[in-house]
Amino acid sequence: MARASSSLDPATQMGAARSKMLSRMASGDSLFAFVTRSCAYGVFILLAAIMISLIVGAWPAIKTFGLEFLVTRRWAPQLDEPVLGALAPIYGTLLTSFVAMLIAVPFGLGIAIFLTELCPIPLRRPIRVAVELLAGIPSIIYGMWGFFVLGPYLANSVEPHLIDFFDNIPVLENLFAGPASNLSLFNASLVLAIMILPFITSIARDVFATVPPVLKEAAYGAGCTTWEVVWNIVIPYTRVGVIGGVTLALGRALGETMAVTFVIGNAFKIQPSLFAPSTTISAAIASEFAESTDLHQSALILLGLLLFVLTFIVLASARLMLRNLERKQGK
Numbered sequence: 196m197a198r199a200s201s202s203l204d205p206a207t208q209m210g211a212a213r214s215k216m217l218s219r220m221a222s223g224d225s226l227f228a229f230v231t232r233s234c235a236y237g238v239f240i241l242l243a244a245i246m247i248s249l250i251v252g253a254w255p256a257i258k259t260f261g262l263e264f265l266v267t268r269r270w271a272p273q274l275d276e277p278v279l280g281a282l283a284p285i286y287g288t289l290l291t292s293f294v295a296m297l298i299a300v301p302f303g304l305g306i307a308i309f310l311t312e313l314c315p316i317p318l319r320r321p322i323r324v325a326v327e328l329l330a331g332i333p334s335i336i337y338g339m340w341g342f343f344v345l346g347p348y349l350a351n352s353v354e355p356h357l358i359d360f361f362d363n364i365p366v367l368e369n370l371f372a373g374p375a376s377n378l379s380l381f382n383a384s385l386v387l388a389i390m391i392l393p394f395i396t397s398i399a400r401d402v403f404a405t406v407p408p409v410l411k412e413a414a415y416g417a418g419c420t421t422w423e424v425v426w427n428i429v430i431p432y433t434r435v436g437v438i439g440g441v442t443l444a445l446g447r448a449l450g451e452t453m454a455v456t457f458v459i460g461n462a463f464k465i466q467p468s469l470f471a472p473s474t475t476i477s478a479a480i481a482s483e484f485a486e487s488t489d490l491h492q493s494a495l496i497l498l499g500l501l502l503f504v505l506t507f508i509v510l511a512s513a514r515l516m517l518r519n520l521e522r523k524q525g526k
Contacts, residue, residue, distance in 0.1 A: 200408065205400030219248040246503070251498035252397070255490055264497065272462035272483075272491040279494040281501055283463040287473040290504070291380055291455065292448040295387035298439055302388075303395030308425055310396075311403040325398070330393035338457030346377035348457055354470055380462035381469040386454050393442035402433040435520050442513035449506050452477040464494040476502040 250257075256264065260279060306326065310319055354375035361371040376382075397515020406429050414424045430437070459471020461482050474482075476498045484495050 196207060233433075246500075248458070249296060249496060249500040250501060252491055253500045255496055256493040256497040259490060260494070264494070265501075268338050268463075270463055270479075270486070272494070274370055277490055277494075279491070281476070281494075281498055283504075284474050284479045284498060285501065286465050286477040287380060287459065288475040288477070289451060289474070291384045291387055291459070291475055292445060294381070295391060295447060296441070298385065298388035298443065299392045299395055301318050303392050303440075303444075304399050306396045307399035307403055308429070311402050312421055312425060312429075312479035326393050326396050329389070330397065334390065334451060334454040335392055337386055338454035341454060341458040344376075345386065346382050347378075349385070350375040350377045350380055354379075358470070367465045370469055373470060376460070376472060378458055378472050379470045380473040383455045383459035383473075383475070384469070386452055387448050390448050390451065390454060393431070394444040395440050398443065399433075399437055402436030402440070405430055405436075406432050435517055438513065438517055438520070442510060442517075444500075445513075446506055446510055449501065449509065450477055452481050456481045473504060476505075 221495065228414055243306045256279070260267070264279065264281050265285070266282055268282045269278045270283060271278055283303045306322075310322060314322065354373070356372050358373040358375065361367040410428050410432070411424050414428050419427070455475050456478040457472060459478055461478055462472035462473055462480070464471070464475070480495050480498055484492065
C-alpha cells in the first residue's frame with residue numbers, strides 16, 4: 196500500500212503544483228486588473244476633484260456676478276465695488292485660437308504631405324527632426340522670441356503693409372486696422388500657430404503613412420496627379436486621424452499661457468482689429484493671479500473654470516464628430 200501511494204505521489208504533486216500555479220496566475224491577473232482599473236477610475240476622480248475645487252474657488256464670483264460675468268466687457272478690480280467680466284478674455288481666447296488654426300492647419304498638413312509624398316528620402320529625417328524639435332521648445336522661449344524678435348519685426352515690416360493693403364476694403368479694413376503694434380492679438384496668434392504646427396504635422400504625417408501603398412499606386416496607374424491622389428485617396432482615408440490631430444492642437448492653443456502672455460498685450464478690450472492688444476483667459480490668470488485677493492481672485496478662478504468647460508466642450512464636440520465619421524467609414 197505504501198508503494199502504491201508513493202507511486203501516485205508524482206502525479207498528485209504535479210496536479211497540486213499546477214493548481215498552485217493557476218491560483219498564483221489568477222491572483223496576479225486579479226491584482227493587475229485592480230491596478231489598471233484604479234488608474235482608469237483615478238482619471239475621473241482627478242477630473243472631478245479639479246472641477247469641484249474650481250467651483251468652490253469661483254463660488255463668491257458666481258454669487259456676486261452671476262451670468263452677467265459672461266457678457267460684461269469691463270474688468271476693473273481696483274474699484275471699491277469691482278466690475279469684472281469675462282467677455283474680453285473669452286473673445287481673445289477664441290479669436291487667437293481660431294486665427295492660429297487658420298494659419299497652422301494648412302501649413303501643418305502641407306508639410307506632412309510633402310514628407311510622405313514628395314520629399315526626397317535623404318531630407319525626410321532632417322525635416323522630421325526639425326519639426327519634432329519645434330514641439331520640444333518650452334513655451335516661455337516662444338514668448339520671449341515673440342516679444343523681442345517677432346513682435347518688433349511684424350510691427351515694423353509686416354503690419355504697416357497689411358494696413359495699407361486692406362485700407363478702404365469693407366470689413367477687412369476694420370480687421371486689419373492700425374496702428375501697428377509689437378503686442379497684439381495677431382502676434383499672439385502667429386506665435387500660437389508656430390507652437391501648434393509640430394503637433395498637426397507629426398500626427399498628420401503618421402496617419403498619412405498608414406495609407407496602403409496599393410491604393411496610391413492604383414491611382415497613379417490610372418493617371419492621377421499627386422494632388423488628385425492626396426485629395427481623393429490620402430485625405431479621405433485618414434480624415435479621422437487628421438481631425439484628431441487638429442483637435443489636439445486646438446486644445447493646446449486654447450490653454451496656452453506664457454507665450455501668449457508675452458505678446459498679446461493683456462488689454463481687457465474687445466476691438467475688431469487683429470493688430471490691437473487683447474487678452475486671453477490663461478493670460479489674464481497668469482498676469483493677475485499673484486496680486487489678486489478676495490473677489491478678484493475668485494473671478495480669476497471662475498475664468499479658469501470657464502476655460503476648463505470651454506476646452507471640454509470643444510474636445511467633446513470633436514470626439515462626437517470623429518465618432519460620426521468612423522460610423523460613416525464603417526458603412
